[in-house]
Amino acid sequence: MFDVQTLLILIPVLPLAAALATAALGTRLLRGRSHVPVVTAIALSFVASILLVFQLQERIDERAAQPGSSRAAGVEEVVARWSWINVPDAMPHPVDGRAETPGWGNFNIEVSLRADPLTAVMLAMVTCISMLVAIYSIGYMRGDPGYWRFFAYVGLFVFSMTMLVSASNFLLLYVFWELVGLCSYLLIGFWYERPAAAAAGKKAFLVNRIGDVGFVLGIFLIWTTFGTLDFGGVFQSVGQHAGDWRVTAICLLLLLGACGKSAQFPLHVWLPDAMEGPTPVSALIHAATMVTAGVYMIARCTPLFAAAPDAQYAVALIGGITALLGAVIAITQTDLKRILAYSTISHLGYMFVALGTGTLLGITAGMFHLITHAFFKALLFLGAGSVMHAAGGVIDIRRLGGLRRRLPVTYWTFLAGCLSIVGVVPLAGFWSKDAILLSLHDRSGLFGGGLFEILYLTTLLGVVLIDFYMFRPLFLVFHGQEKIPPEAGDHLHESPGSMTAPLVVLAFGSVVVGAYFEWTHGFAHFLSFTPSFECLAQSGHAAIDTADKWRVATIGSVLTAIGIAAAAMLYLGSGKAVARLARAMNVFGLYSLSYGKFFFDPIYNVLVVWPLLSVARLAAWFDCMAIDSLVDRCGRIPKLAGAALRPAQNGLVQFYALAMVFGVLVLLGIMLM
Amino acid sequence: MHPEIALLNDFLLVGAALFGVGLIGFVSRRNMIVMFLSVEIMLQGVSLSLAAWGRFHNDFGGQTLVLFIIAVAACEAAIALALILTLFHRRCSLDIAAWHFLREANQPPFRDVPLPEEPAERREPWPRLPPAGVRPETFGEKDKYRPRV
Numbered sequence: 055m056f057d058v059q060t061l062l063i064l065i066p067v068l069p070l071a072a073a074l075a076t077a078a079l080g081t082r083l084l085r086g087r088s089h090v091p092v093v094t095a096i097a098l099s100f101v102a103s104i105l106l107v108f109q110l111q112e113r114i115d116e117r118a119a120q121p122g123s124s125r126a127a128g129v130e131e132v133v134a135r136w137s138w139i140n141v142p143d144a145m146p147h148p149v150d151g152r153a154e155t156p157g158w159g160n161f162n163i164e165v166s167l168r169a170d171p172l173t174a175v176m177l178a179m180v181t182c183i184s185m186l187v188a189i190y191s192i193g194y195m196r197g198d199p200g201y202w203r204f205f206a207y208v209g210l211f212v213f214s215m216t217m218l219v220s221a222s223n224f225l226l227l228y229v230f231w232e233l234v235g236l237c238s239y240l241l242i243g244f245w246y247e248r249p250a251a252a253a254a255g256k257k258a259f260l261v262n263r264i265g266d267v268g269f270v271l272g273i274f275l276i277w278t279t280f281g282t283l284d285f286g287g288v289f290q291s292v293g294q295h296a297g298d299w300r301v302t303a304i305c306l307l308l309l310l311g312a313c314g315k316s317a318q319f320p321l322h323v324w325l326p327d328a329m330e331g332p333t334p335v336s337a338l339i340h341a342a343t344m345v346t347a348g349v350y351m352i353a354r355c356t357p358l359f360a361a362a363p364d365a366q367y368a369v370a371l372i373g374g375i376t377a378l379l380g381a382v383i384a385i386t387q388t389d390l391k392r393i394l395a396y397s398t399i400s401h402l403g404y405m406f407v408a409l410g411t412g413t414l415l416g417i418t419a420g421m422f423h424l425i426t427h428a429f430f431k432a433l434l435f436l437g438a439g440s441v442m443h444a445a446g447g448v449i450d451i452r453r454l455g456g457l458r459r460r461l462p463v464t465y466w467t468f469l470a471g472c473l474s475i476v477g478v479v480p481l482a483g484f485w486s487k488d489a490i491l492l493s494l495h496d497r498s499g500l501f502g503g504g505l506f507e508i509l510y511l512t513t514l515l516g517v518v519l520i521d522f523y524m525f526r527p528l529f530l531v532f533h534g535q536e537k538i539p540p541e542a543g544d545h546l547h548e549s550p551g552s553m554t555a556p557l558v559v560l561a562f563g564s565v566v567v568g569a570y571f572e573w574t575h576g577f578a579h580f581l582s583f584t585p586s587f588e589c590l591a592q593s594g595h596a597a598i599d600t601a602d603k604w605r606v607a608t609i610g611s612v613l614t615a616i617g618i619a620a621a622a623m624l625y626l627g628s629g630k631a632v633a634r635l636a637r638a639m640n641v642f643g644l645y646s647l648s649y650g651k652f653f654f655d656p657i658y659n660v661l662v663v664w665p666l667l668s669v670a671r672l673a674a675w676f677d678c679m680a681i682d683s684l685v686d687r688c689g690r691i692p693k694l695a696g697a698a699l700r701p702a703q704n705g706l707v708q709f710y711a712l713a714m715v716f717g718v719l720v721l722l723g724i725m726l727m
Numbered sequence: 728m729h730p731e732i733a734l735l736n737d738f739l740l741v742g743a744a745l746f747g748v749g750l751i752g753f754v755s756r757r758n759m760i761v762m763f764l765s766v767e768i769m770l771q772g773v774s775l776s777l778a779a780w781g782r783f784h785n786d787f788g789g790q791t792l793v794l795f796i797i798a799v800a801a802c803e804a805a806i807a808l809a810l811i812l813t814l815f816h817r818r819c820s821l822d823i824a825a826w827h828f829l830r831e832a833n834q835p836p837f838r839d840v841p842l843p844e845e846p847a848e849r850r851e852p853w854p855r856l857p858p859a860g861v862r863p864e865t866f867g868e869k870d871k872y873r874p875r876v
Contacts, residue, residue, distance in 0.1 A: 705830025706837050707762075707823050708754050715750060 059133045061106045062167045065177055066216040068095040068102075069184075073209025080202025088202035092209040093188045099216065100181035107174045107580075114171070114583050128585030132222050132286070134166035139225075145281055155291035158281035168222040168285070172421070172584040175577075176219035176350055179425050180343050182563075183432050184212045186556040187338040190436050193552035194334055194443060204244060204332065211237035215343050219350055224273045224283040227351070231269065231315065234344045235262050241339060242331040254327040261324040265314015272307030275300060289357040289586060296361045305358050305365030308351065309372070316348030316402045319376040323654050325399055329391040333439030336391060341398050341435050342428035349405045349424055353417055357589045360412060367505055370410025374509045377403030379652065381516050384523035386636075386648040390438045390449045393527055394431065397475070400516065401427050407509050408490045411497040414590040418578045419489035425577075426482040426568050430474040433560035437468035440549045440557065441531060446541030451530045455537030460546050463554045465532045467561040472524045474564040477517065477614050482568030484611070487517065489572075491606045517610055521617025522624075529625040731783060738779030745772030759811045759821045763804075770800055 056064070072095035080088045113129050144161035188208055195204050214233035221227040243255030273283065279300040280288045295301050312318070317325035328340045339345070352359065352369060359366050380400030387393045401423070408420030442449050444461055458465045474481035477488070494510040538546055548554065571577035581587070624631050639645040647653070702713075749769030753762050774793045781789020811821070818825045827836045 700831045700834065703829070703831040704834055704837055705827030707826075707829075708757070710829070712754050715754065 056102070056105060058106060058109050058131045058169050061102045061109070062131070062133050062169050062220060063135070065099045065102045065106070065181065066167075066213050066220065068099050069209045069216070070213035071095065073206050073213060076202055076209060077206040080206060084202055086196075086201065088205045089188065089192045092205040093185070093192070095209065096181060096185045096188050096212055099212065100178075100185045103174070103177040103181045106169060107178050110169065110171055110174050110583075111580065114580065117583070128170060128588050129583045130168055130170035130585045132166050132168045134164040134222075137162060137164050139163040145278070148281075155280050155282050155287050157284075157287060160282070161277075163223060163225050163283065165226065166222040167217075167220040169220065170584045170586075171580045171582075172350075172353060172586060173220050175421065175425065175581060176346075177216055179428050180215050180219065181212070183342040183428050184208070184215075184338060186559055187334045187342075187432065187436070190337075190439070190553050190556040191332075191334040193550040194439055195332065200244060204241075207237055207240050207244070208335075208338070211241070211339060211344070215347075218347055222285055224276055224285070224288070227354075228266075228269060228273055231311075231347065231351075232266065234339075234347060235259065235266070235315070238262075238328070238339050238344055241335040242328045244332055244335065245330075248330070251330040254324075254330040258324040258328050261321050262314045265311045265321055268307045268309075268314070269311025272304050272311060275304045275307065279304065285354070286585070289589075292357045292361050293589070298361075301358060302362040302365050305355070305362040306368060308355055308358070309365060309369055312348030312352050312406075313372060314348075315351075316345050316406070317376075317399050318348070318372050318402065318406060319379055320654075322376060322380070322399050323658060326392045326395045326651070329389070329395050333391065333435060333442060336395070337432045337435030337439065340395065341431040345398065345402060346405070346424050346428070349402065349409065349420060352406070352409050353421055354586055356412075356417060356586045359409075360589050363412065366410050366412040368410075370407050370505060370509055373403045373406025373408075373410055374512050375403070376400065377407060377516050378512050378519075379403075381519040381523060382644075382648050383651050385519065385526070386645060387651075388450055388452055390441065390451050390527050390531065391435070393451075393523060394434055394438060397434075397520070397523060398427075398431055400520070401431070401475075404487075404490055404513065404516070407513065408493055410509075411493045411506065412590075413493060413497060414582060414587060415489075415496055416493035417587065417590070418581050419486065419493045421581060422489050422568075422571065422577055423486035425571075426474070426486040426564070429560055429567055430471045430483055430564040433467060433471040433557060433564050434475065436553070436557055436560065437464050437471060440464040440553055443549050443553065444542065444546050445539055446543060448539040448541050451527045453537060453539045454531045455534045456532070457536070457538075457546075458532040460536075460538075461532075461548050463548055463557060467554075467557040468528060468532065470561040471564055472528050474568075476521050476524055476618065477610060478618075479607075479611055480569050482564050482566070484614075485568035485572040488607050488610055491517075491610055492603060495602060495606050514609065514613060517613045518617040518620075521614060521621045525618060525621040526625050529622070533626060735779050735783045739776050742772045742774075742776035742779065745769070745775060747772075757823050759814065759823050760808075762823060763807050763811065767800065767804070770796060 069092065072091040075091045076084060076088050084090070110129055117129060139161060140163075141161040143159050145159035147158065188205070191204065191208070195201055198204065211234060214230045214237055218227060218230035218234055221230055239255045239259045242258050243252050245251045246255075276288060277283055279295065279298070280291055282288060292301065310321075314321045325340060325345065329336055331340070359369065377400045380396045380398075380403060384393050384396035384400065387396060405420045405423050405427070408416045408423065410416070438449065440461065441454065441457065441464060444457070444464075445454060448454065470481070474483040477484040491510065491513055494506050494513060498506040498510050624635065636645045639648075702709075746769050749765045749767070749772060752765030752768065756762055756765065774796050777789045777796075778793050779789075781787060781791075781793075814826065815821055824837055824839070830836060
């Protein structure tokens with residue numbers, strides 16, 4: 055019916071058209087119906103994405119059925135609609151004996167989209183979650199004065215995100231990388247009258263800029279090293295550059311960019327603050343889709359990272375640090391959305407760790423976790439939004455309690471999300487967590503194994519910690535004595551159907567998606583046909599030992615069970631045990647560190663913000679005192695000249711007549727000469 | 728010297744003399760009527776030289792222009808005298824130095840002789856129409872300063 059090319063263009067264009075229509079007609083024509091175009095367009099995009107996945111699957115089946123074909127060749131289709139920039143021979147040929155890529159130096163940027171398994175998976179995930187969140191927003195945002203604005207932004211975001219994952223060269227990727235950042239900024243600061251929201255938007259924007267500097271420098275270096283920015287050209291020729299310091303530098307710079315977008319240590323500080331935005335935005339942008347752009351980018355650049363093992367270690371190390379850091383901070387926070395935000399940071403860390411292993415197993419595990427995480431984290435955020443909706447905007451878990459009976463749908467779906475995220479057999483989180491653990495275990499025997507051994511243990515520690523920080527809010531908010539904040543009034547009720555329906559769908563997804571992918575082996579098989587992963591398939595990896603598989607799964611499950619039991623004992627009982635534990639932990643200062651979020655914000659204030667502010671104040675003072683006063687003095691010159699000439703304007707008619715006579719005489723004199 | 732050139736010379740000399748006298752008069756006198764007369768004299772000086780040049784070139788354009796100037800000067804004289812009259816009504820003086828509104832705002836006005844100040848409230852003597860058959864409506868006291876006719 056539709057071929058791949060049409061689908062690939064339709065997926066981003068539909069939300070863009072809807073966003074433009076909403077922006078143009080929202081205030082006058084649509085008003086309360088502003089969701090109609092955007093939700094419809096995203097739903098159509100979702101259908102198109104699913105069709106795209108099926109079509110690619112068909113091709114893969116064809117490829118696999120051909121006996122003589124090489125297993126390694128990926129499946130891809132590139133659609134180039136028009137050439138954006140074309141400067142032939144923009145760069146001289148290298149003189150230091152480096153290999154040239156085909157098409158070296160032609161600065162030809164095409165607006166080209168690519169369809170390969172990695173993109174198709176991302177597109178399906180992005181459009182699916184966006185559709186559900188958009189439906190949820192109908193209920194959540196109802197009555198907001200910026201209703202149309204919200205849906206216009208969401209449409210723009212879906213356009214940018216789908217373009218980001220289907221872009222086929224680095225420059226285009228960067229453009230949409232920035233555009234999703236812009237949407238994030240607009241939506242964090244959606245309630246811009248609130249100073250906290252405006253400040254959070256600004257912070258997110260600025261911290262992301264630091265990462266983007268790295269990204270753009272990486273792109274520059276790609277250009278000077280490879281002479282092209284096209285994915286295909288760069289990835290084909292990267293093999294000739296193995297061991298080049300430039301490739302390592304490129305990877306580290308790209309990693310910096312990914313750290314900014316995916317909120318990795320040390321640039322993770324913006325994500326918790328971004329929770330000032332509306333909750334559907336937190337679910338869509340700051341949990342499921344935009345923050346995974348960094349993971350996607352590193353997965354996409356696998357050939358580069360495969361040629362730079364040092365950079366891969368850096369990816370794994372940063373992921374490990376972030377995973378542990380996020381988990382430890384999340385345990386003591388009191389704001390439900392912030393707990394989920396730190397949990398997101400932690401889980402993105404796991405994805406980075408998995409990507410850092412540099413094996414096909416690890417990258418598949420990372421992408422697998424990306425998909426399952428999108429489901430259960432979006433579910434948890436939307437559940438938190440439902441609680442907020444019912445409790446009149448209160449999100450502090452200390453002020454809520456025993457809402458189990460009041461909000462049954464929210465409770466059961468939130469419970470499903472919790473069980474899934476901590477990795478209870480056989481929910482989605484279990485399979486992806488298991489895949490990550492397995493990839494780390496698999497890698498720990500190889501070269502550089504020491505690092506991965508440590509990361510493996512760290513991840514196991516994280517498996518225990520997550521039980522605490524996920525079940526703590528669950529128990530405090532939904533169990534125990536009923537505590538209803540006064541803001542909720544006397545109308546605490548379950549959310550409307552447009553909000554609970556997406557919750558139920560997401561809960562269903564969180565429960566089954568992992569098992570489905572794992573049992574059919576469809577996901578790993580599908581993804582392994584991505585051209586970016588060809589280099590890994592060629593290198594090959596040992597088949598996984600079944601005994602290892604069982605051992606890892608058992609260790610993980612046992613730790614999860616112990617963690618849940620401990621969390622239940624702690625948080626379902628009286629508060630004394632918790633207080634005692636907090637005191638015990640505080641002997642090492644751990645509790646304060648965690649509660650103070652490891653004091654990243656004050657440290658950054660002292661190290662970065664204050665020096666910059668001082669420089670800015672100095673510059674302002676210099677501008678005011680030196681430059682401005684100079685300009686003022688220049689401005690006084692005509693004033694003084696005017697004062698000197700002013701007595702001539704004395705109002706006497708004769709004086710003017712005399713001046714005229716002299717003028718005429720002077721003219722006469724000039725003419726006669 | 729050719730008699731025509733000599734004649735032209737004389738006319739031009741007289742014209743220049745008239746212009747100069749008018750100029751000096753305009754610049755040095757403060758009486759508005761005298762100043763106006765001086766301007767007229769300057770005008771006549773110019774007209775004379777125009778007529779002389781017209782004759783010299785055997786071209787009646789000069790003479791025609793002079794007739795136009797005389798006609799325009801007549802109109803101008805009527806307007807100028809009316810203006811002078813109005814100004815005189817305001818200040819009860821013909822001294823041009825009484826009018827110095829062209830000066831820069833913060834310049835001190837030139838004033839060597841004291842002038843009677845302008846009355847604070849001006850009452851224009853509106854023309855009163857004679858009653859034609861019907862006795863017109865009167866407003867009593869208001870008639871003296873009603874805002875429009």
